Amino acid sequence: MKLTDYIANFLAERGVTHAFGMSGGAAVHMFDSIDRHPRMHIISMTHEQCAAMAADGYARASGRLGVAVTTSGPGATNLLTGTCCSYYDSVPTLMLTGQVATHRLKGDRKVRQVGFQETDVVAIFSPVTKYAVQLSTAEDIRYQLEKAYHIAFEGRPGPVLIDVPDDLQRAEIEPTELRGFIPLPCVDSLAVLAGQIGELLKKIRAAERPVLVLGGGLKTPVVWSILQECVDRLGIPVLLSWAAIDLLESDHPLRVGPFGVYGPRAGNFTVQNADLVIALGTRLSQNLTGGILCSFARTATIAMVDTDEHEMSKFDGCGIEIKVRIKARLGEFLAALKPQLATWEAPGWSGWKAQIQHWQQAFPPDASPCASAGQACVDAYDFVRKLSGVLPENALLFVDTGGNLTWTCNGLVPKRGQRIHSAWNNTPMGYALPAAIGAALFDPRPSLTCITGDGGLMLCLAELATVAKHRLPVKILLFNNHSHGIQKQTLETWLNGRYVGVDPASGLAFPTHFSRVAEALGLLTYTIDGQKPIAAVLAEVYAQPGPVFVNVEINPDQKLYPVLKFGSALENQSPLLSATRVQDEMIVKPFSQADRAPVATQQATPGW
Numbered sequence: 001m002k003l004t005d006y007i008a009n010f011l012a013e014r015g016v017t018h019a020f021g022m023s024g025g026a027a028v029h030m031f032d033s034i035d036r037h038p039r040m041h042i043i044s045m046t047h048e049q050c051a052a053m054a055a056d057g058y059a060r061a062s063g064r065l066g067v068a069v070t071t072s073g074p075g076a077t078n079l080l081t082g083t084c085c086s087y088y089d090s091v092p093t094l095m096l097t098g099q100v101a102t103h104r105l106k107g108d109r110k111v112r113q114v115g116f117q118e119t120d121v122v123a124i125f126s127p128v129t130k131y132a133v134q135l136s137t138a139e140d141i142r143y144q145l146e147k148a149y150h151i152a153f154e155g156r157p158g159p160v161l162i163d164v165p166d167d168l169q170r171a172e173i174e175p176t177e178l179r180g181f182i183p184l185p186c187v188d189s190l191a192v193l194a195g196q197i198g199e200l201l202k203k204i205r206a207a208e209r210p211v212l213v214l215g216g217g218l219k220t221p222v223v224w225s226i227l228q229e230c231v232d233r234l235g236i237p238v239l240l241s242w243a244a245i246d247l248l249e250s251d252h253p254l255r256v257g258p259f260g261v262y263g264p265r266a267g268n269f270t271v272q273n274a275d276l277v278i279a280l281g282t283r284l285s286q287n288l289t290g291g292i293l294c295s296f297a298r299t300a301t302i303a304m305v306d307t308d309e310h311e312m313s314k315f316d317g318c319g320i321e322i323k324v325r326i327k328a329r330l331g332e333f334l335a336a337l338k339p340q341l342a343t344w345e346a347p348g349w350s351g352w353k354a355q356i357q358h359w360q361q362a363f364p365p366d367a368s369p370c371a372s373a374g375q376a377c378v379d380a381y382d383f384v385r386k387l388s389g390v391l392p393e394n395a396l397l398f399v400d401t402g403g404n405l406t407w408t409c410n411g412l413v414p415k416r417g418q419r420i421h422s423a424w425n426n427t428p429m430g431y432a433l434p435a436a437i438g439a440a441l442f443d444p445r446p447s448l449t450c451i452t453g454d455g456g457l458m459l460c461l462a463e464l465a466t467v468a469k470h471r472l473p474v475k476i477l478l479f480n481n482h483s484h485g486i487q488k489q490t491l492e493t494w495l496n497g498r499y500v501g502v503d504p505a506s507g508l509a510f511p512t513h514f515s516r517v518a519e520a521l522g523l524l525t526y527t528i529d530g531q532k533p534i535a536a537v538l539a540e541v542y543a544q545p546g547p548v549f550v551n552v553e554i555n556p557d558q559k560l561y562p563v564l565k566f567g568s569a570l571e572n573q574s575p576l577l578s579a580t581r582v583q584d585e586m587i588v589k590p591f592s593q594a595d596r597a598p599v600a601t602q603q604a605t606p607g608w
Ligand SMILES: Cc1ncc(C[n+]2csc(CCOP(=O)(O)OP(=O)(O)O)c2C)c(N)n1
Pocket: 400, 401, 402, 403, 404, 405, 427, 428, 429, 452, 453, 454, 455, 456, 457, 479, 481, 483, 484, 485, 486, 487, 607, 608
């Protein structure tokens, strides 16, 4: 059997239906074999970066391995940004890169290249993959595929890479004679886990103001139903990282919502006044804690459950103390928690819940400045609210980065079964469209939605043609504020509003009419600019079975408020409340700079 046919077969047997890539001299055999396989398709993308992102989106939507295939050199290096998305968000993907033939590899010779387009892909990708290897003999292909596949899913999932020299791709192998990979047995002790959970439940019972913080780790792999059961039984108010806003539907009685640097104030008052914070599947990123770590949930006992112990120890000596550390995969943790909750009676915490309700009512989303008279545009929060009304249960959304992500995560009213994805921790512009393409090929549901900014779209504009070519039923909602909105605000905050490279006037090149570009690339287009009722246009858009591009004219002055300026505690977001107002709302003592412990603080970046 030809080696690349073996690869295609291996993937198909594990349920992989699509691989994404671009052909090239060192990839033709992989392309050919995947294309020939009766249960697989190779999808040609217009940029390898988008192929890696499509593989990532495919994996998030399907729970299966996402696969990208490219040629050597530039084809392979173009995969890097998408691979980082999978690495930082723990998404299982496989990058298959072609390489020059083994006899053309430079090996230890002190030159830059021997083979044409030779690049040390393994070295470049090693820091951002769980496993990166170059195939050295054809007989190793089964072992390497099995090992890479195992590693991609085990523990904390993530991307893997196999670099396949051209001559090995063409080699004939005898599958029955190949050695396989045997993983080491897992040694986790369930008795220890049960004991740790017992101790945690005692802490919860004793707490007066507990909160559960859910994060994206609960989505990789997916553990929804047992999570819902455990959350309901525990009865603790739930905060959500943006990656987890879809884990509890909006009308769930325990859902408080998101929090953090760009989070709503109600969430921030909740976490800051908690006396017990239990973090499940979240690394408590700086976007959640703020930059002054010692000010975060400063009187709370913090418990964390994570399969990656380094995520718990990384705070040591930095201002946050993770007092309770449970090293476990979330699925295992919840499976061990559930039986212990059978006899659990939630203390109720009615006063604490009433207090949270008060914050939710007192701090609705901040109002944006109105558009100047005569300007045809819509308020982003208003649009997101109306979109929420139109989106059905089980809709799948991919959101890009910047203002569009912030307004969507803070404003969306998620319904049961909806899934919202973004490249939460790498946040590259230009992720949402290719990721939505990957998801659409696995699951072409007409409610599949891609939300992107005009800046982000420019990084993957050509993929509109991929959407049109395959008639993928993606509804592409362009949040067109004629600028890099988030960066404009960053410059207003830190550089006195002197704009450089954030809108056409300060140097950006944008098409005047995005819709015309989308039309030219083969898409049906709509415009939403406030002239017609938003909900009515959206209903027409979602009634279309195929792809639609919607140019949504967003108020160009729309801000990302509230936001935390570096150096402040989470309760002190801008626009600032008066000191007495903050004092009145806080249960714990308001934070003052004098309280800053002499510990290292992480340096904040003012934007993304
Ligand atoms: C590849 C990449 N380059 C630069 C950035 C920094 N950055 C984050 S958001 C942003 C502007 C995004 O503009 P747009 O997509 O229009 O979003 P808006 O904030 O206007 O909604 C920039 C430049 C980034 N995240 N990714």
